[in-house]
Every structure is written in C-alpha cells, then in structure tokens.
Amino acid sequence: MALCITNTMSGKKEPFVPLTPGTVNMYVCGVTVYDQCHIGHARALLTFDVIHRYLRFLGFDCRFVRNFTDVDDKIINRANEEGIAPEALAQRYINEFHRDAAALGLAEPTVEPRATEHIDGMIALIAALVERGHAYAVAGDVYFAVESFPEYGRLSSRSLDEMTAGARVEVDDRKRHPMDFALWKAGREGEPFWDSPWGRGRPGWHIECSVMSTRYLGQPFDIHGGGQDLVFPHHENEIAQSECGTGKPFARYWIHNGFVQLAKEKMSKSVGNILSIKEVLERFDPVALRLYMLTTHYRNPIEFSEEGLTEAQRTVARLYETASRAERLIGPSPDGAAESGPMDDFRGEMDDDFNTPRALAVVFEELRAVNRLLDEGHTRALDGRRNGLRAMTEALGLMQAPPERFLEERRRSGLARLDLSEDEIRRMIEERNAARRVKDWGQADGIRDALKEKGVLLRDGPSGTTWELAE
Numbered sequence: 001m002a003l004c005i006t007n008t009m010s011g012k013k014e015p016f017v018p019l020t021p022g023t024v025n026m027y028v029c030g031v032t033v034y035d036q037c038h039i040g041h042a043r044a045l046l047t048f049d050v051i052h053r054y055l056r057f058l059g060f061d062c063r064f065v066r067n068f069t070d071v072d073d074k075i076i077n078r079a080n081e082e083g084i085a086p087e088a089l090a091q092r093y094i095n096e097f098h099r100d101a102a103a104l105g106l107a108e109p110t111v112e113p114r115a116t117e118h119i120d121g122m123i124a125l126i127a128a129l130v131e132r133g134h135a136y137a138v139a140g141d142v143y144f145a146v147e148s149f150p151e152y153g154r155l156s157s158r159s160l161d162e163m164t165a166g167a168r169v170e171v172d173d174r175k176r177h178p179m180d181f182a183l184w185k186a187g188r189e190g191e192p193f194w195d196s197p198w199g200r201g202r203p204g205w206h207i208e209c210s211v212m213s214t215r216y217l218g219q220p221f222d223i224h225g226g227g228q229d230l231v232f233p234h235h236e237n238e239i240a241q242s243e244c245g246t247g248k249p250f251a252r253y254w255i256h257n258g259f260v261q262l263a264k265e266k267m268s269k270s271v272g273n274i275l276s277i278k279e280v281l282e283r284f285d286p287v288a289l290r291l292y293m294l295t296t297h298y299r300n301p302i303e304f305s306e307e308g309l310t311e312a313q314r315t316v317a318r319l320y321e322t323a324s325r326a327e328r329l330i331g332p333s334p335d336g337a338a339e340s341g342p343m344d345d346f347r348g349e350m351d352d353d354f355n356t357p358r359a360l361a362v363v364f365e366e367l368r369a370v371n372r373l374l375d376e377g378h379t380r381a382l383d384g385r386r387n388g389l390r391a392m393t394e395a396l397g398l399m400q401a402p403p404e405r406f407l408e409e410r411r412r413s414g415l416a417r418l419d420l421s422e423d424e425i426r427r428m429i430e431e432r433n434a435a436r437r438v439k440d441w442g443q444a445d446g447i448r449d450a451l452k453e454k455g456v457l458l459r460d461g462p463s464g465t466t467w468e469l470a471e
C-alpha cells in the first residue's frame with residue numbers, strides 16, 4: 001500500500017502523489033510570537049514533526065516550511081503593555097519557541113520565514129488581487145471580496161450564507177459583504193507600519209501564509225498543514241487569496257490535527273488557564289509527551305492526562321532500557337538490516353494516514369519480542385529485530401539519543417528533581433551494608449525505607465546492591 005492522506009478538502013483518504021516524484025513540499029502554519037507556546041501548539045508541532053520524519057523515512061526529499069507570525073494585534077498590544085517595541089517582544093518569543101522546539105526534539109524545518117521579512121511580496125499579491133477585481137481599498141484598508149470567489153467555503157464545506165448566519169458579524173459599512181476580510185490595515189498611531197500603494201499600514205494576518213508558502217515552495221505545492229482551528233477562516237482565506245491572485249491552484253493536500261482538551265480543574269490550576277509546553281516539560285520527559293501524543297490519531301481530539309503521561313514515561317524507559325540491554329549483549333546497532341515482517345506492518349499502519357496508535361502497537365509488540373530474545377540470550381535472532389525496533393522508533397522521533405546517554409541523563413534529571421546526589425545514595429547504601437554486617441536489621445531497613453520515601457528503590461543482587469528511581 002502506498003501512503004494515503006485524509007485531505008480536508010475532499011474529506012476523504014486519498015493516495016498521496018507528489019507533484020514531483022521523490023519530492024514533497026510542505027507548509028505548516030507556525031505560531032504568533034506574543035506568548036509562551038502551550039500544549040495545543042505542542043500537539044501541532046509534534047504531529048507535523050512525525051509527518052515530516054515519516055516522509056523522509058519513506059525516502060522523500062521533504063522541503064518543509066514553517067513560519068513565524070511576527071506582526072499582529074496581539075503582539076502590538078502586549079508590547080504596548082510592557083512598554084517595549086513589538087519587534088523586541090516578537091524576538092523574545094521566537095527565542096522561547098526555539099527552546100521549546102529543541103526540548104521537544106523537533107527536526108528543523110528547511111526554511112523558517114518571518115512575516116515581516118515578506119511585506120513586499122504581500123503588497124504585490126494584494127495589488128494583483130485589486131487589479132483582478134478580487135479586492136478593494138477603503139480609506140487605507142484593503143478587503144478581499146469573498147463574493148468574487150465562488151469556491152469560497154469549499155475547505156470548510158460551508159456556504160457564504162451559512163458562515164454569515166453562524167458568525168457574530170459586526171456591521172461594517174466599508175465592507176461589501178460581511179465576510180470580506182482585511183488584506184491590509186491602515187496604520188494607526190503607535191503601531192509598526194510599511195509604505196504601500198494604499199498608504200502606510202500593515203498586512204492582515206492571512207496574506208502572509210499565501211506569500212511565504214509559495215515563495216519557498218512554488219504554486220501549487222503538495223501539503224499544507226495546521227491545527228483544526230485554522231481551517232476557517234485562515235486556510236479558507238489563504239486559498240482565496242492565492243488562487244484569485246495568480247489564477248493557479250494553491251495547495252493539493254490539506255492536513256489538520258485535532259485539539260488538546262484539558263480537564264476543567266487542570267485548566268484553572270495553571271496561569272491563564274493554559275498549560276505551557278515549559279510547564280509540562282518540567283514534570284514529564286519530552287519523549288514521553290511525544291509518545292503520549294502519538295497514542296491518539298492526529299485527527300482526533302486528545303485529553304491531556306497526567307496518568308497517560310506517567311504511563312508513557314514508563315514505556316519510554318522500557319524502550320531505552322531494552323535498546324541498552326541489546327547493546328550490551330551484541331554491541332551497538334549499526335545501520336544493519338531490519339527484520340522485514342514487522343517493518344512492513346509498521347509501514348502499513350503509517351501509510352494509512354499516519355496511523356500512529358496502530359503503528360505504536362507494532363512497536364510495542366516488537367519491544368516484547370526483543371525482550372523475550374534478550375531473556376533467552378538468543379543473540380542471532382536479536383540483531384534484525386532490534387534494528388527494526390530502532391528504525392521504527394527513529395521514524396517517530398522517539399529515539400534521538402544513544403540509549404546509554406538517554407538513561408544517564410534521565411537518572412541525573414530524576415535525582416535533581418529529588419534533590420539527591422549519587423554520592424549520598426552510595427553513602428546510604430554503604431551504611432546499610434555496615435548495619436547488615438552486624439545484623440542490625442532495624443537500622444538497615446530504616447535506611448532502605450528512607451531512600452524509598454525519597455523515590456529511590458534498592459535491589460539486592462548477587463553482585464551487591466543497586467538502586468533505581470521509582471517512577
């Protein structure tokens with residue numbers, strides 16, 4: 001089976017055929033940089049990171065563009081509140097975004113353009129729209145005339161009448177139709193502005209993605225992605241602008257990820273009712289967050305669940321411990337051949353609209369198989385199976401570090417969280433050994449229990465006492 005993708009435009013699963021064989025051009029809407037990214041952003045970022053990685057895994061040369069919206073009402077308002085320049089505020093949150101992206105282990109996009117670097121392109125596209133009769137200027141503002149584009153509403157499957165009835169439309173005498181949207185906004189005091197044929201002002205939000213996507217990927221291009229909340233009006237408007245401005249089709253496959261739902265009590269606990277990526281990563285491993293997100297199909301809503309994340313944390317530890325055990329037994333995994341049967345199953349599931357929950361079922365089955373072979377000391381059969389396991393987990397971005405290093409870092413960060421050092425633990429183990437030697441069981445058990453209370457478990461074996469962190 002070849003890769004199939006649910007295309008929001010048709011509402012159906014369609015075989016994926018790129019415009020140029022072997023190449024995929026993909027654009028995903030990025031963030032507006034005025035605040036910390038939250039867990040909903042993390043879902044979109046991880047969804048398209050896995051799609052990006054899987055396309056490369058299939059051998060496609062994937063050109064991936066993700067933008068920054070760095071001029072917007074929210075940025076301007078926030079900057080004014082803080083008494084700083086909007087550019088400074090935007091730059092601060094671009095830096096924050098890069099920190100989050102690195103922590104989440106996102107593969108870098110090919111291009112990461114900023115809206116303010118493409119104002120000339122936006123002015124050119126708006127001018128073309130005015131010239132072709134799809135847009136009109138009113139007192140320094142320019143609006144797109146939705147009635148000039150009969151296809152408007154195709155992506156969200158809604159007619160203009162339905163949209164107008166559903167929206168709380170403000171009466172605006174300057175607009176020809178209530179759904180007409182701003183391409184250019186006349187400059188106001190205290191706001192950033194650029195010169196244009198319609199006077200000083202700044203672009204509306206939607207026009208930037210029409211310009212940046214086709215600037216780097218051409219028109220049409222293969223895949224356009226984003227969160228479900230962007231289908232209307234943002235993506236609907238992008239299509240209208242791009243197709244009317246050039247007379248050419250815009251994007252061929254539309255991919256949208258579902259929401260993250262927060263239980264009510266969780267929402268009230270965190271500042272601003274929203275859980276930031278940073279807050280989540282203070283308590284959970286980023287790989288566990290990724291794994292947890294992948295247990296639900298990207299199109300479905302997902303509930304943020306502490307239990308789910310804790311469980312994912314255990315699974316991640318098992319993945320790395322298994323890889324580490326295999327390494328100790330038969331050496332590190334080179335780019336050796338993988339057992340074909342399980343790999344075919346994995347591909348079959350991922351080819352079916354990136355069905356990560358079912359692909360993970362294949363991964364977990366392989367994890368059990370590899371552990372069985374390890375228990376039995378079956379070294380010959382082990383190599384192909386663990387290579388397969390590694391290839392699958394790499395395709396999902398679940399294994400980005402050598403297992404030993406990952407486990408070591410995990411131990412260190414776990415200890416830091418418990419406020420304990422390895423030296424202290426070792427000293428307590430020695431004290432316990434001394435107590436055991438003189439048969440002071442009360443003292444020995446007391447030390448063991450004290451460590452357990454702190455989250456450190458002791459295991460007595462033939463080669464002495466080892467310790468591990470409780471989950």
Ligand SMILES: [Zn+2]
Nearest residue numbers: 029030209234
């Ligand atoms: Zn966009």
